[in-house]
Amino acid sequence: MRLTLHTDYxxxxxxxxxxEPGRRHTIEEIAARYAIARNHLTKVALRLSQAGFVRSLRGRHGGLELARPPAAINLGAVVRATEDNFALVECFDAARNGCVITAACGLKGPLQEALTAFLATLDRYSLEDLVKARPAGRALRRVLAATQPGNA
Incomplete structure (x- = not known):
């Protein structure tokens, strides 16, 4: 399974x-720091805002910030909110299934089991787990610091 760029972003x-808690980030800044398209990132931010993960504030001191603590943002929930389609194979979508072996195929069950396990694994982690102070979290903060405007 491959996540969409939307979910990746x-x-x-x-x-x-x-x-980088305690500060608001603009779409322009984030797009520049990650070298991704501003328009695509705007759609991502809108979806995250609608799902209650991000708060968007307008005005001179506006920008994006987390709508809840990182420990309260579950990775499985984020993936479910940002992925449009979990149909790993054609037969997962009954309305569009044209596979001629569906009635006799045993593949759907194992693939469904794998998808369930994939999401269950993500459900065990929060956003805090990705950024808390440990080697990976410290490394992430160093890399992000280097992407700040004026540090390039």
């Missing part, structure tokens, strides 16, 4: 907001 955006 959503996770990166959330990691930045969690790694």
């Amino acid at each position: 959503a996770l990166r955006l959330l990691m930045l907001l969690a790694a």
Whole structure:
């Protein structure tokens, strides 16, 4: 299974907001720091805002910030909110299934089990787990610090 860029960008955006708490980040800044398209990131931020993960504030001191603590943002919930389709194979979508072996195929069950296990694994982690002070979290903060404007 491969996550969409939308979900990839959503996770990166959330990691930045969690790694640099106490400040608001603009779409322009985040897009520049991650070298991704501003328009795509705007759609990602909108979806995260609608799902209650991010708060968007307008005005001179506006920007994006986490809507709840990083420990309260579950990775499985983020992936479910940002992925549009979990149909790993054609037969997962009954309305569009044209596979001629569906009635006799044993593949759907194991793939469904694998998808369930994938999401269950993500459900065990929060955004805090990705950015808390341990080697990976410290390394992430160093890399993000280097992407701040004026540090390039």
